[in-house]
Amino acid sequence: MNERTIPIALTIAGSDSGGGAGVQADLKTFHAFGVYGTSAVTAVTAQNTIGVRSVHALPPDEVRAQILAVVDDLRPAAVKTGMLATQALVVEVARTIGEAQLDRFVMDPVMVATSGDRLLQPDAVQALRGLLLPLASLVTPNLEEAAILSGHPVRSLDQMRDAARVIADLGAAAVLVKGGHLEGDAVDLLWDGVEEHIWRRPRIVTRHTHGTGCTLSAAITAGLARGRDLTTAVDAAVRFVARAIEAAPGLGSGRGPINHFVAHD
Secondary structure (H helix, E strand, O other): OOOOOOOEEEEEEEEEOOOOOHHHHHHHHHHHOOOEEEEEEEEEEEEOOOOEEEEEEOOHHHHHHHHHHHHHHOOOOEEEEOOOEOHHHHHHHHHHHHHHOOOOEEEOOOOEOOOOOEOEOHHHHHHHHHHHHHHOOEEOOEHHHHHHHHOOOOOOHHHHHHHHHHHHHOOOOOEEEEEOOOOOOEEEEEEOOOOEEEEEEOOOOOOOOEOHHHHHHHHHHHHHHOOOOHHHHHHHHHHHHHHHHHOOOOOOOOOOEOOOOOOOO
């Protein structure tokens, strides 16, 4: 693969000083999939495997400048958003993605960290739902995020199915509801507006799951950047994350990172 054939992807997300999630996880994942990673940092966090100590959101115009600098010279074949932190950032990122006509957009609606720390201000949820979500080729909420976006509890496969359709009706082209916190097997459900696809696998009992959501959405973005169709990209991403959890290096004394060195499909 030479410089003319390496696909480019862009992550618009927060920085994780612990390296397991956020921009750091996204760039590691892009690299693992053979995709050149670019980034626009939305917030700086002080965190480790134990929890988030502080969050400093960047000014919206600085985030816009980062996105446009990338687009003007290294136009991405696919883009994802992660932690956006504030209403002002959500509004600015939605405006910039729309103006730049960025497609193959994966929206990871990061609201709460694995540790339970809040990563999106409550007043930003409506902007996320009304402005950013309708631009998305795919939205990847976990159960709690799906409940917030849909306005209904999501604690079962049937409720995941209902939430996916409600969220799609808000304007997203497709929705992947992540059921990693369901009882029993881990289940992910994709609704693309026409067909439903379900991935079911035995639960991996481990505390080392930091960054799984970021990694999954980044892996899907990388697949889309490489020209894969959505279902194929999701399938490869789900398998990659499962292997990365199984091979977690056991770092840190809290919820440790997964292993981005594992092979992908």
